Amino acid sequence: MNPDLNRLQPYPFQKLAALFREVQPNPNYRAISLSIGEPKHSTPQFIKDALIANLDGLANYPTTAGSDALRNSIANWLAARYGIPKPDARTQVLPVNGSREALFAFAQAVIDRSMSNPAVVCPNPFYQIYEGAALLAGATPFFLNTLQKNNYALNFAQLPDEVWQRTQLIYVCSPGNPTGCVMPLAEWQTLFEMSDRYGFVIASDECYSEIYFDAPPLGAMQAAHQLGRSNYNNLVVFSSLSKRSNLPGMRSGFVAGDARVIEKFTLYRTYHGSAMNPAIQSASIAAWNDETHVAENRRLYTEKFSKVLEILKPVLPVTLPDAGFYMWVRTPIADTVFAQALYRDYNVTVLPGSYLARTSQGVNPGENFVRLALVANTEETVEAARRIAEFVGAYGNTPSPLPQ
Numbered sequence: 001m002n003p004d005l006n007r008l009q010p011y012p013f014q015k016l017a018a019l020f021r022e023v024q025p026n027p028n029y030r031a032i033s034l035s036i037g038e039p040k041h042s043t044p045q046f047i048k049d050a051l052i053a054n055l056d057g058l059a060n061y062p063t064t065a066g067s068d069a070l071r072n073s074i075a076n077w078l079a080a081r082y083g084i085p086k087p088d089a090r091t092q093v094l095p096v097n098g099s100r101e102a103l104f105a106f107a108q109a110v111i112d113r114s115m116s117n118p119a120v121v122c123p124n125p126f127y128q129i130y131e132g133a134a135l136l137a138g139a140t141p142f143f144l145n146t147l148q149k150n151n152y153a154l155n156f157a158q159l160p161d162e163v164w165q166r167t168q169l170i171y172v173c174s175p176g177n178p179t180g181c182v183m184p185l186a187e188w189q190t191l192f193e194m195s196d197r198y199g200f201v202i203a204s205d206e207c208y209s210e211i212y213f214d215a216p217p218l219g220a221m222q223a224a225h226q227l228g229r230s231n232y233n234n235l236v237v238f239s240s241l242s243k244r245s246n247l248p249g250m251r252s253g254f255v256a257g258d259a260r261v262i263e264k265f266t267l268y269r270t271y272h273g274s275a276m277n278p279a280i281q282s283a284s285i286a287a288w289n290d291e292t293h294v295a296e297n298r299r300l301y302t303e304k305f306s307k308v309l310e311i312l313k314p315v316l317p318v319t320l321p322d323a324g325f326y327m328w329v330r331t332p333i334a335d336t337v338f339a340q341a342l343y344r345d346y347n348v349t350v351l352p353g354s355y356l357a358r359t360s361q362g363v364n365p366g367e368n369f370v371r372l373a374l375v376a377n378t379e380e381t382v383e384a385a386r387r388i389a390e391f392v393g394a395y396g397n398t399p400s401p402l403p404q
Contacts, residue, residue, distance in 0.1 A: 012355040029347035050286035057278025066095035082222035091259040098251035107133035109268035127359035143360040180321025188223035208324035
């Protein structure tokens, strides 16, 4: 077996299951989960119709590169969304089976194992796929702590030059998971300059880009264009329809950016065998070509955040994130104790922030935070918020003893 498998850590939800193993939730409350970022809004009917209407496509093997029509719809969407020249649909756009699959596979294609001790840099807290991808590509992950006191900015000076010299890939996530923060143009400029200096590839995870409350978040290709980098040198962005269009089960997304990097990634995926189902390609075209359902999706999230903030502000230090559907909330007690007691007494599941981070430079930046995923319908989300407020009000900083 691949010995690097032994370097993988349990996924956050495995840790959560272990935390709850000996706990019985209060039977007086029905279960509500805010722990998993799985959209629960309804899938638009017109996308279902497009899928059904094209089921005959199942009789054909799909190509790795996807159809011309799908690549063009994605290129058109990128141009319209970010105000950039339309990317070359043939060389700068590649459909993929969701951003998770692509983010993992990308490291396998990018990392040069012939180099001594290659490094991959990730934000911290982070999406654990980044770490697993680095380890199974034979690289060592290094982490940039994103801290509340610094507005969760990426402080590149945290890592020494010796690490940057070995870095071949950096994962960034904007809007961020779990913080919801959006990288500003100045941060992108610094990152691009470092990429030029050290030669690493930038993988920009933008799967939350279409859930926002004010102005559309700045995207990596948009930032590159504004800074005169229209060839997107060493930059590849990842997006999907999961959050934008409430299609997590359809596994449809894309990568776009540097044509040279995408050419090599396409070659990898030709052997990886991850071509997109033809019927799903047709449904994806319908989704990328429509913005009305996306605006309605944002309206629902805006409504939920407004109501939840009103309920939680009197008892917890909550704020509206820049974008995304998570609330990253500092807890008055240890995050694991908070999550366990809340589950036990109010049957609400939240994810301890420490499970989303690693101890780096002596700090686990997820400690004493929990992540709330406001993905359920408004009624259920509001009910969960009320229970959390009651829980904090009842126990303050000292919940009753928990099982050992």
